[in-house]
Amino acid sequence: MTISWVPVPPESHFPIANLPYGVASRRSGPSGQERHIAPPRPVVRIGDHVLPLSVTGNGLFDAATLNPFLAAGPDTWDAVRARLIELLTDKAHRPWVEPLLIPVAEVITHLPFEVADYVDFYASEHHAANVGRLFRPDTEPLLPNWKHLPVGYHGRAGTVVVSCTDIVRPCGQRNTPDGPVYGASRRLDIEAEVGFVVGMPSALGSRVSTRDFADHVFGAVLVNDWSARDVQAWEYVPLGPFLGKSFATSISPWVVPLAALADARVAGPAQDPPVLDYLREDEPWGLDLDMEVRWNGHPVSRPPFRAMYWSAAQQLAHLTVNGASLRTGDLFASGTVSGPAKDQRGSFLELTWDGAEPVTLPDGTSRTFLEDGDDVSITATAPGLGGSRIGFGEVTGRILPARP
Amino acid sequence: MTISWVPVPPESHFPIANLPYGVASRRSGPSGQERHIAPPRPVVRIGDHVLPLSVTGNGLFDAATLNPFLAAGPDTWDAVRARLIELLTDKAHRPWVEPLLIPVAEVITHLPFEVADYVDFYASEHHAANVGRLFRPDTEPLLPNWKHLPVGYHGRAGTVVVSCTDIVRPCGQRNTPDGPVYGASRRLDIEAEVGFVVGMPSALGSRVSTRDFADHVFGAVLVNDWSARDVQAWEYVPLGPFLGKSFATSISPWVVPLAALADARVAGPAQDPPVLDYLREDEPWGLDLDMEVRWNGHPVSRPPFRAMYWSAAQQLAHLTVNGASLRTGDLFASGTVSGPAKDQRGSFLELTWDGAEPVTLPDGTSRTFLEDGDDVSITATAPGLGGSRIGFGEVTGRILPARP
Numbered sequence A, B: 001m002t003i004s005w006v007p008v009p010p011e012s013h014f015p016i017a018n019l020p021y022g023v024a025s026r027r028s029g030p031s032g033q034e035r036h037i038a039p040p041r042p043v044v045r046i047g048d049h050v051l052p053l054s055v056t057g058n059g060l061f062d063a064a065t066l067n068p069f070l071a072a073g074p075d076t077w078d079a080v081r082a083r084l085i086e087l088l089t090d091k092a093h094r095p096w097v098e099p100l101l102i103p104v105a106e107v108i109t110h111l112p113f114e115v116a117d118y119v120d121f122y123a124s125e126h127h128a129a130n131v132g133r134l135f136r137p138d139t140e141p142l143l144p145n146w147k148h149l150p151v152g153y154h155g156r157a158g159t160v161v162v163s164c165t166d167i168v169r170p171c172g173q174r175n176t177p178d179g180p181v182y183g184a185s186r187r188l189d190i191e192a193e194v195g196f197v198v199g200m201p202s203a204l205g206s207r208v209s210t211r212d213f214a215d216h217v218f219g220a221v222l223v224n225d226w227s228a229r230d231v232q233a234w235e236y237v238p239l240g241p242f243l244g245k246s247f248a249t250s251i252s253p254w255v256v257p258l259a260a261l262a263d264a265r266v267a268g269p270a271q272d273p274p275v276l277d278y279l280r281e282d283e284p285w286g287l288d289l290d291m292e293v294r295w296n297g298h299p300v301s302r303p304p305f306r307a308m309y310w311s312a313a314q315q316l317a318h319l320t321v322n323g324a325s326l327r328t329g330d331l332f333a334s335g336t337v338s339g340p341a342k343d344q345r346g347s348f349l350e351l352t353w354d355g356a357e358p359v360t361l362p363d364g365t366s367r368t369f370l371e372d373g374d375d376v377s378i379t380a381t382a383p384g385l386g387g388s389r390i391g392f393g394e395v396t397g398r399i400l401p402a403r404p
Helices: A069-073 A074-089 A092-099 A126-137 A212-214 A229-235 A258-264 A312-320 B066-072 B074-089 B091-100 B125-135 B210-216 B229-235 B258-264 B312-320
Strands: A021-028 A041-046 A049-052 A108-112 A118-121 A151-155 A160-162 A170-176 A181-184 A192-198 A215-224 A249-251 A288-294 A298-301 A331-333 A376-382 A389-400 B021-026 B041-046 B047-054 B106-112 B118-121 B152-154 B160-164 B171-174 B182-185 B194-198 B216-226 B250-251 B288-296 B298-301 B329-335 B375-383 B389-399
Touching: A049 A074, A049 A092, A074 A258, A092 B021, A108 B021, A118 A212, A118 A312, A151 A312, A160 A312, A170 A229, A170 A298, A181 B216, A192 A288, A192 A312, A212 A312, A215 A258, A215 A312, A215 A389, A249 A389, A258 A376, A312 A331, A312 B125, A389 B216, B047 B074, B047 B091, B066 B074, B074 B258, B118 B312, B171 B229, B182 B229, B194 B288, B194 B312, B210 B216, B210 B312, B216 B258, B216 B389, B250 B389, B258 B375, B312 B329
Parallel strands: A118 A331, A160 A249, B118 B329, B160 B250
Antiparallel strands: A021 A041, A021 A108, A041 A049, A118 A151, A170 A181, A192 A215, A192 A331, A215 A249, A288 A298, A288 A376, A376 A389, B021 B041, B021 B106, B041 B047, B118 B152, B171 B182, B194 B216, B194 B329, B216 B250, B288 B298, B288 B375, B375 B389
């Protein structure tokens, strides 16, 4: 990997090896300079700057979302990335490109793509087993189907929001010893996840094998699948989570292309019993991401994505094995990422063991579930190309009180 | 209701009292006449004809779907309906409007709107109790939450297809005494449902009360929620149905506006225990629809929609009580419509009591679940305005063999 002429701070998540895509508009502010991008337009991020993708001259970026670019497919993804690397490394381009760079502090990031269908999986063995131990203490922690297929369900695409969107504490029904009551959720939680973004659609009735994963999936984002545990516990039989999840799902603003994650690929845990043929991988699509969860700025967990039992390629093969079609903008998330250690758990349900083991924050207060005013940020870094280190930025959100 | 100058056959589902909306394109065929609408464009149906909605001069119909019209809201919905009634009843308009009519036999109908999020409820007590008796014979048929909230889940919006789309038998995992195997579903079923189409969006964090139902919901369609019972049975714990449903969901091509269903409103069954405040209705939104399910043309069931325990207005209030936003094109379906009698059951799972009581068809063959080549049509009629009878047309589909 060559060096960019754009200065990149040493610890930045966004060196030239990354080049993630997003959508941004110029923040109206004191700087008052004339360069601007408005309305929201696709950009690429490098270091502490964004560069409008109109720099490529490609009409796919004359849009308010990345969807047209995502739909264009792998050859276009490769060509655009190659052109951006050329523009940002060859000093011959510096004179005309540099004036187009905008400090990231001067932009607002928007939802980078229009979400078509949103699916959430349940792919961490440690998470599924923790949930089993908490809620079904007298039985095997894993349900019988768990090691045979990547369990998943559809979530609400219309309430996927971009990082920094405030999260209003949801109201709903929860059960009590005196029967169900209506009110604000008292057990508001997070789920630290990684989401994968479909670029190339597939036809109804066809399947996408694990081998064809990268022909359809463009890249990855961080996901916080906010969860109202009391609402969820009462509603979820027999059809699964609904209002306990559908009030909001936050994603990070930067879509890291699979091309930037080539050196992060690792084999996941051995799968025993062996999986059915359609779930086999020739080359593993595990990813060596180090995640971190910060509660009011304080790191409380470091989930290891490499420990996930099911890979994203297996999830996509499963999702389409019944002939379900893919659309550009489909988002499928991993489910809570939890590792084997206590400080690797990706939900507060697990981290506080259903509230029995509160977390103490540096200000001396303790937490079980989220309180109004709390914020949570999830970050991740990964091995980048050529020995570099890249990152996903963060997905963050703050809890506002329930509305009366 | 006045009389249209367009001839309408006596038993038609589509008298002037109905005027449902759809999207159609001219079928290329032997007639070879010059009047045509291509590409697909919004139309209204009357009797055995469709009329392109460009006749209204409204730019909202210069689109391939009804979404811009749906998004325009109740005042526009009312104004367009009033104008269509005027055009189709006042003979002064006949000379210029009549040449624009196209026989329905000469058009292809398309998906009438782009589906945003798809939610499926479970609102028939008879259906939920039948399923409980079949799968949990030693316990109460209804789960503890069922009479307190309308249980629902998100389905796959991207695989909602219009009536007449062939359904390829899905493949997937099912469990056997020797462990899970991969293959074509052997227990392919239907669910006869009614779906409601959201026109006006709502803001994230706000709620839509039962009172405001008709400000947001434009109309209704018939839904066949095809279900692979063997796939579903193995996958659905603990996160609900996924691949057992996501391969296809068929809807009827004609969206019947709520305005045409005003005289079909009835109170549903008494709700005991009383529901929480946010689920109460000032005026009931039950609908007196007579549905019919035909298996290879033979009527096998007549589900009464008026028997549904939860109304669509209650479902919408529940769906948004946590602040989840609505988008134009959201579709939420009732769940299987089953009445108390055996010949009122809206799924073959119930109708054949999980295969134990096969249905005999007039050709002498018997059925438990769907065989390749079978077709299923669901129809419904309702009291229309002014003592008329209106209908939904049909949602139909044929089973093609699984792909190797």
